[in-house]
Amino acid sequence: MGKTVKKFMEGNDAMVAGAIAAGARFFAGYPISPSSEVAKGAAKELPRHGGIYIQMEDELSSMAALCGASLAGKKAFTATSGPGFSLMQENLGLAVMSELPCVVYDVQRSGPSTGAATKPAQGDLMQAKYGTHGDHSIIALAPSSVQDCYDLSITAFNLAEKYRTPVIFLADEVIGHLRATVSIREPEPGEIINRKAPAPGTTQKDFRPYDYSGNMPAPMVGVGDRNLLMRTTGSTHDEKGEFRPTPENIDRVTHYLMSKIEDHVDDITITREYKMEDADTVLISFGCSVRSSMSAVDLLRKEGVKAGMLELVTVWPMPEKQIRKALQQAKNVVVVELNMGQLAGEVRKYNDYGCNVIQANRTDGVLITPKQVVDALKGGMK
């Protein structure tokens, strides 16, 4: 077991601690509320671990710098919110296409535009997957506690490295600024995943930094490797990383970018259940809304309602199996989220079971209360 210390800290600080524990040694970002404490922590902690912090001129360049540092072999991360996350979409696409592992912490706030800058929201669920143009899949994890901010950071970097993809850490203002006692457990070396390197002795002639034949990324080297040259591009490319915009190549790259994530949904999916065994009323939620949903389950149970909760920790790829199971099991499903129904739309896609899907939404920049969740259920119950 790795060394464990207990620390009272806020979510944003726990994200930094988790990133460093995962091996992250490069941060490029631009300050924005409510994520700024991540930048503050990274600036302080990274040099202590031999890493580098750089504050860029904007979020466009931050995301580009992340791609560059990742290609140079570093585990890299940034932190942002709302408008900053919008600006990152361009080079998030570059990381997807060039298959450059990195982690983007999005501490969600109210929007659109400046919105209510310091208030919580969960309106970036769709943007996390569909914000950058073109078909692709992505991984996004949503923490619902300060402990998650630490533990899931390690998971996020591991998934990024394993699947050579950017991972979105879809936090929110409530979790980012929440303070709690966290177990900071030093991970064992075996718990840390690093990008796969080519087999020793691989020659330049045989080296292929991209592989579209299956559904797992090819091994890669960092720029500066003594034996192999690395080539990447945001243009549709072949196995060597050379521009190749033929119809067949465009098609197989597009399919590969979907399947390398979607085919591994079981490996990537993390969900949690609360009192689900006999539940006929299921709350489905993610991030900060999970906290209200859990209390709502307790309130409902006191009233004799057989309520349970399904928490989606992995929000992309969407945990279809677990959602379907809940829809099959329940008469009423309440989707609880701080937006107008982005997750509810996804849940309805899978509702082949005639389940009554109810929305519990709050969009005024305040965390939804357990009573509001209960009221939403009662208002929509069949």
Next chain:
Amino acid sequence: MKSYKDYMLFDKLPQTWCAGCSHGIVLQSIAAVMAELDVDKHDMALVSGIGCFGRVDDYLDINCMHVTHGRALAAATGVALGNPNLHVLCTMGDGDGTTIGGNHLIHAARRNINVTAIISNNYNYGQTGGQYSATTPTHSITQTSPYGHIEDNFDICKLAIAAGASYVGRATAYNPVMIRKLIKEGMQVKGFSLIEVMSACPTHYGKFNKLGEAARMLKLMNEQSVTVAQAAKMSPEELKGKLVVGVLKNEPRDDYYTEYARIIEAQRIE
């Protein structure tokens, strides 16, 4: 003795650029300098953006990263800090490097990132059909300034000097010897260096402005050229319409990584 050919990929030739385009001259100059310096190609990284000149990576047999439009210097910043032992080249056109990417240019210069930026300036966006950029001369004709361009243009070198670049030089595509000298010196500076190469785009800019074919365009830019020494004796009036060529600034100072390494040294616990 190495040749420029040792750093090039020949299976992609003929190059994508139009007949008479100057970008090939810059490409060969980059490869020639690597040969002159006898650098290990594993120590070379080239980051390029989008635009005609952005395609330069297709022909070079070194580490290459082709990124998004305007963000090449930002990506190069990540590469240079991610592995400080690399020689990082960043190739951009005037649209990529100074228009959409102008903000990244001034900040990379100010921070003194250890990158050699090479901007091939042909006064327009060639790849999209010849629209005006931030360096298009006032009153000239482009696809999107059919009645004459009303904006003032950037002087890329002055911009880089003002922003804090360590080394700044300008040459024309008429003079590959000077291009090579400047790129070589720029690569040997530890910090931000910028080399502007005045290039001809006979297909669009040349045609729109009736400048004739490529050879005439190159001759014209040579006639416009004055050396730094000559320019020092000329009045601002006399310098109008001239291109000052040569080394415009050479004041190296510690680059970003060297400064940051001192912080790591002082704070390190692991």
